[in-house]
Amino acid sequence: MNFTDWIGSIAAFLTTTAFLPQAVHSWRTRDLSGISLPMYTLFSLGVGCWFIYGLLILSWPIIIANGITLMLAMVVLSLKLKHV
């Protein structure tokens, strides 16, 4: 892998795993008042579209990264919907 590929891979790893501490924090604390419902609605829809896009162009990195992010974002979204 060249430098550009490394930067792209680090970027994908960070933006995917970033939602893990948020999902854990929201699950543990049930403190959802500071979480924006429109954000997690738009974001989950968007990540769902990225997932479908990955399937359409058969790109495993896009499918896997967005599949993981979608699950984590849905945890936060469902907790928010329960605590609106």
Next chain:
Amino acid sequence: MNFTDWIGSIAAFLTTTAFLPQAVHSWRTRDLSGISLPMYTLFSLGVGCWFIYGLLILSWPIIIANGITLMLAMVVLSLKLKHV
């Protein structure tokens, strides 16, 4: 644009604009306790890497989308750092 391009464009639009309502919500309410500091740290670093990746491969969609997301995520991150 074909169907695949449309899905990709909608995905990019949604995941970029999603952070606007969160930044506005955090700015107005100053309610940051439910926001995960590790999430916004990892996410901002990741989006910063996507921005650099966009510059390296000279992709304007990646540069613009991640430039906007980086600014919005940094608003939430800086508010969180002020309210830790």
